[in-house]
Amino acid sequence: MITALHGGVGMLVAVWGAGLPVLDARVDLGPTRLGLLLLALALGAAIAMPLAGHLAHRWSDAAVLRVALPTAALLLAAIGAMPAAEPMIALAGVFGLCCGAINVGLTSQATVAERAAGRPVIARMHGFWTLGAVLGSSALAAALRAGGDSLLLLPAAALSAGAMLTLLSLRLPVGRTGTDPGGAADPDAAASADRTRAATAVLVGAGVVAAAAFVVEGAATDWAGIHTTRVLGADPAAGATMYAVFFAAMTAVRFAGDRLRDMVAAPILVAAAAGVTLLGFVLVLVSPTVPEGARVVAATGGWALAGAGTALVWPIVIGSLGATRIDPRRLSLVTTIGYLGGFVGPVLIGGLAAGVGLAGAMVLPAVLTVLLAAAAPPLVSRLLRLAPARAAAVTFDLPVLPVSSTRAE
Numbered sequence: 001m002i003t004a005l006h007g008g009v010g011m012l013v014a015v016w017g018a019g020l021p022v023l024d025a026r027v028d029l030g031p032t033r034l035g036l037l038l039l040a041l042a043l044g045a046a047i048a049m050p051l052a053g054h055l056a057h058r059w060s061d062a063a064v065l066r067v068a069l070p071t072a073a074l075l076l077a078a079i080g081a082m083p084a085a086e087p088m089i090a091l092a093g094v095f096g097l098c099c100g101a102i103n104v105g106l107t108s109q110a111t112v113a114e115r116a117a118g119r120p121v122i123a124r125m126h127g128f129w130t131l132g133a134v135l136g137s138s139a140l141a142a143a144l145r146a147g148g149d150s151l152l153l154l155p156a157a158a159l160s161a162g163a164m165l166t167l168l169s170l171r172l173p174v175g176r177t178g179t180d181p182g183g184a185a186d187p188d189a190a191a192s193a194d195r196t197r198a199a200t201a202v203l204v205g206a207g208v209v210a211a212a213a214f215v216v217e218g219a220a221t222d223w224a225g226i227h228t229t230r231v232l233g234a235d236p237a238a239g240a241t242m243y244a245v246f247f248a249a250m251t252a253v254r255f256a257g258d259r260l261r262d263m264v265a266a267p268i269l270v271a272a273a274a275g276v277t278l279l280g281f282v283l284v285l286v287s288p289t290v291p292e293g294a295r296v297v298a299a300t301g302g303w304a305l306a307g308a309g310t311a312l313v314w315p316i317v318i319g320s321l322g323a324t325r326i327d328p329r330r331l332s333l334v335t336t337i338g339y340l341g342g343f344v345g346p347v348l349i350g351g352l353a354a355g356v357g358l359a360g361a362m363v364l365p366a367v368l369t370v371l372l373a374a375a376a377p378p379l380v381s382r383l384l385r386l387a388p389a390r391a392a393a394v395t396f397d398l399p400v401l402p403v404s405s406t407r408a409e
Contacts, residue, residue: 006125010132012161018137021225021239022150035350042343044096052104053332062172065105072098073162080154123257123315130251141240207337212372213313215345219365220246222346232295249307267377274373277309281366320383
């Protein structure tokens with residue numbers, strides 16, 4: 001169930017990411033207004049995530065998701081039908097509120113599922129998220145190439161994904177949350193709480209590492225298509241295809257990711273991932289300078305490597321956090337900092353693009369990738385040392401079809 005929710009959310013987000021080049025072409029957003037659109041989204045998410053953590057702890061993750069998922073779909077459908085930039089920007093702020101709540105709810109659900117499974121499963125969940133993004137963006141790109149009207153396609157895609165997500169969320173047990181609500185089933189709960197309170201600085205560091213990774217991912221989600229159309233001169237359908245390329249590479253790595261997490265030490269795996277991501281951004285940066293016929297090819301290779309490299313950073317971070325039995329309120333601290341990188345990063349890229357051009361603005365995620373390679377390995381090591389020895393001993397009332405019942409192979 002949790003895995004299916006991740007896939008459905010990926011499809012919903014694909015309507016946003018792959019649809020941005022279409023919206024830009026329709027109303028001529030440009031770097032400045034597109035930056036404002038993304039800023040509104042970021043502000044909404046920043047407000048929602050801490051609040052969602054408290055609501056999930058008090059009521060349940062399921063209750064948060066049951067409200068946020070259909071509301072997000074309705075708002076995205078309205079954005080896709082807007083004929084002007086200003087109402088799009090206003091609605092994006094409310095859409096951001098829903099996105100923040102969804103991120104907290106899904107992350108808390110994923111951490112408890114991995115603890116209950118007693119083995120790495122989070123990468124596979126995120127693999128289904130990216131698979132949903134690939135399928136959604138590919139279908140949208142194909143419909144656009146066939147001459148479909150974006151005023152109908154974008155709302156229809158958003159509402160279809162929203163209907164599926166609403167049905168899935170109704171099957172989540174209302175009482176299920178990211179921690180044991182009563183505490184009686186976890187004899188180490190008090191000690192775990194003490195460790196978590198003493199590790200606030202480490203939690204903030206985890207959020208910063210995740211934020212750097214999400215800036216890179218956000219660069220692809222919100223700017224890969226625009227970079228393809230405005231910098232490389234390709235058509236909007238090619239821009240939507242570039243989004244799909246990034247997430248196709250990410251999906252492939254994530255489906256192999258849980259096995260990699262079993263075979264390779266997490267700090268080493270994070271450092272290797274950062275190196276692959278950096279190579280990808282080097283290709284993106286040089287793509288405008290190569291011969292015209294090879295520009296899209298070079299950028300495609302760059303975004304594919306960037307997707308492969310960033311695929312495991314967040315699964316490793318939240319898997320390490322889940323082993324510490326962090327509750328949704330404190331998990332929302334990490335989630336807020338991390339996901340804000342994904343929301344604010346594209347805004348910063350937009351600001352840079354207004355001054356130095358979009359091609360030059362891609363230097364920002366490349367630099368952050370270098371910092372990620374330096375900071376992530378020691379941070380992940382510290383998180384793993386905070387985990388209690390019996391991290392897999394807690395059991396939870398999982399649905400019949402969670403990831404723990406099927407193998408990642």
